[in-house]
Amino acid sequence: MREDGLYKQFRLGFEKFYNPLCMYANSFVKERSICEDIVQEVFVRIWETRKDLVQSDSLRFYLFTAVRNNCLTHLSREQRMTVYSLSEIDLEDDDTADITPPVDETLNYQALLGLGIEQLPPKCKEVFLLSRMGELSNQQVADSLGISVKTVNNQLWKALKMLRTFVRNTSMGLLFFL
């Protein structure tokens, strides 16, 4: 394969995944500029050391996993990581864990949803973001996080349920005030 053609493909991959990867990074790392640095560096490293990935099906998987690891490395360096272990996830469906919606929010559904996603418990949020943004399969999410497919399913379900409840409660709260 010509280097030029491959580079074009690399660029397409970059354009496709840059935004979702930054947003994923942003769910760990608050500073947007650092998120961008991390994502850019992952791409640079792929081109320099793993060109073979550019055309491979596992590019998506590799990208999200690499960004995650780099974010965690960054956080541990910054020493403000709240450590949680994904392997210790309780498989119980926790019905009491509904998130409390703030009252004075816009009715806009997406905005509400965004708020809800923000408030998901960390592990639950990550599974949801990976599935939704990375469009990774349950198996890939499981591999990436080192947890079981069953756990992925449960967390995904939990996220869906919490978001639905959140959006509902918040809208109703607002209607009451209107």
Add this chain to the structure above:
Amino acid sequence: MMVIPDNIKAIIVNRLRGNISPEERKALEDWQCQQSVGDEELAEYDKVWEESGNLLSQPHFDIAKAWQCVDQQLKEARVDENAGGRVVRIRRYWRGAAAAAAIILVAAGSWLFFHQTGRQQVTLTKVTADATNKYFRLPDSSLVLLRKGATITYSAAFGHSDRLLTLSGDAFFDVAPYEKIPFRIQTERAVIKVLGTSFVVNNSVNTDRVVVVTGKIMFTDKIKPENKCIVSAKEEISITGHTLEKKNVSDSNYLAWQTGILRFTNTPLKVVVKELSSYYGKTIKLNDTLKTGSVTLTASFGKQPLKEVLEEIAVITGLQYRHQEDSVTIY
């Protein structure tokens, strides 16, 4: 609340992902009938799934600009390789906004650099902070705070073909992000390269020292350019002769002259009084029992008068203080 069995959850998730099998669809319908769950509930999950997808795919980051950065970096790497030299993997970081902060302790008298290029007369701009710390903007809109006694020199080309300046003394830089032209600071011994960040610079007789607060810089020995090092946040590097020494930052208050903020984290009291003394220019002492004691302090003071700081220490530690002529003793 109704409990949904795991297999049904899995099916609903598969359905959202659009890869539900006919058997699963059947199983789901059966379950719906059995539990009298309407389609509306499922539709709500659809909506959550769908809308979150839309929400998350909205562009929040500048992809074009980011690509420029990556493209540029890869090009540079290729040039390095073609130049044949030993390929040193340099991790470069870009910053959208202000990010890195560094203190560089620089030996004086090195602005002759511009004359060494051997070209004709170069117009130099020289800025010196004589009596007090001095704020000013460079032509590229980077902000500089020079500490009293420091001097900065740059040519008319600054901001056009390069962003190179020479410094002696202490200074703080808030570098305007502009990826195409790297920002470089020249000292007697070293070149410090930054890309769109902020950092501080000071001065000593035989050592250059850089403390990076956030972000990253590249530090290169001027005489032996193969002597170089990437310095990350909370690390510092010093060069003495041709020896580079990198370590973690131990002194958290190196920026105090600029920020006015003193921060202590489990800091032994004798270190605290030392830093307070140098910051406030007033001798602060401990009585003999405290000198050997193990009292530590965790607190942060921002531009407060010394009196307030002492009060606060007294409250935190349960100690007292008294003024004696021109010094203060904590006991």
